[in-house]
Amino acid sequence: MKKLPLTLTVLLILIILTISYSMELKKFYQNMYMVRGVDAMPSPENKGFMSNAYGILTKEGWIVIDSLSTPELSKEFLTLLQKEKKAPVKYLIITHYHPDHWYGASTFKEAGAVVIAHKNLNKFYNSPEAKMTLEASNQRFGGIYKNVRLIPADIEIESQKDLKVGQYEISIIPTNPAHTDNDIVIFVKNENILFAGDLVYLNRIPFAGDRGSSVKNWLKVLKDLEKLNPKIILGGHNEPMDKKAIEFTYNYLSYTRDTVKKLKDEGKGLDEIKAYINQSSPCKNYVMYDVFNDANVYKIFNDLDLEDFQ
Template sequence: MFKRIFFLLFIFISTSFAMELKEFHKNMYMVRGVDGLPSLENKGFMSNAYAILTKEGWVVIDSLSTPELSKEFYKELMKVKKAPVKYLIITHYHPDHWYGASTFKEAGATVIAHKNLNEFYKSPESKMVLEESNKRFGGLYKSVKLIPADIEITDKKEIQVGEYKISIISMTPAHTNNDIVVFIPDEKVLFAGDLVYINRIPFAGDRGASFKNWLKVLKEMENLNPKIILGGHNEPMDQSAIKFTYEYLQYTRDTVKKLKEQGKSIDEIKNYINQNSPYKKYVMYDVFNDPNVYKIYNDLDLEDFEQ
């Protein structure tokens, strides 16, 4: 009896975060992480990763949080088609997009990321952040190997892989100081990293983030006129997600600015927003809203200084 219960429990635990590969558009695949912060329970599987199957092989976009997860993702891709991974494109340096990169590098992929990701890689900070995160999350990142980009993006680059023309465009600073997006013009498919969300609060508290420029790059993404938008943390989206993200960032920025100009303190501003924000009901509000408010509050000083 007990043996049977333990057996069932084992099955439940070992399958509760099974990675399911979905084809969301012809030749384009995704795995969808859970909503939340990384933990040992979710194995860090709290972000999405994508892959395009071309006649020459795979193009992978983002590499999940750990080599263990990216290996699982790689295995799923090989079940669809055993073909080389030509490129790994990393949308930005956050662990849930970058830390699984070694799997694809070892499989022979050319790694593409923003130049500023390489600058971070070369700084002592990259190792410190990895060590601290590994301690903070109970050894979750113990097998992570940091991987630099082979090709650096500063503005825009086009590559042809098999039948697909792929544009890689710098959209930074916004969520970080090294955001890039991947656009497939013939299919109107946009891989937007962590720049676009629907019914979920963006994280804008990164040191390199910029609310002001984030609003600007959302307009640039709208000008690409994408039909399908793939983000780091949602199901496939459409252009209404650009609007959602824009309005959240604008509401939060305008409210902080107004209250700061009235002489309110950071705590008074946080309290006011936590009572009145129309965004309270959305996923990750509790985790990300206060850091976002704090970031805007400080950046307004810098903007004053610039003027």
């Protein structure tokens, strides 16, 4: 058989690496670990591994933050944590109800974890929409959610809750509405480390198109997060970040909101505004712009209508 030219071989290897996935546990700080999903929409190829999840090893056991997209992925994550240190999972904290953060929760529930999430996640869980969304998403993304079992929170967050787990003092802070109507962030007070869910990004466009989102309030929340002065910020979709990421996210959201508002006040329609922003946005080369920006503009455009009546 003829040997493949070197460039073609390299290309093939690259293609295989991008379509398949491997989950690797990385230590990013003393006693703190993460797995890093790919930057893409969920697909049968990436099996829904397109978000991060975190483990904090305390003297009482693990605290897990976010549960990935499926029970298959969360089992793999739990196995990696137990290989690092065999210890019970005390808590699973879910930053918000999106599938890539919530749908893997059953694994940790079965392992005995107490599940913590915003009160509005339970409200959603108790509505018929929770099941309908799961079924629709399963259809849309090639059946990857077929084994998902939805899990409600055991402890509902409505106002700030402080917990001491082993050597760590943590605050669980509701920040809704921002990315969704059920966002919470987790701040490890004695280490100044912030787990920000999908509220903070670096060089990647956030999704602001959820029907419960509020960009207006998200901008305020980012100012509050800045005041916490975190030394490391862990998000749902980036490598570990620092405070520059808060600024990046703020700049994208405020540029988009201000531009939509200005053009709308001038009487421009949605399609014209989308076209203008897609021409001139300083953010158009960042990851996920093509996937999320139009949806974000649409949501901001409609929210401005509602604000006019407030």
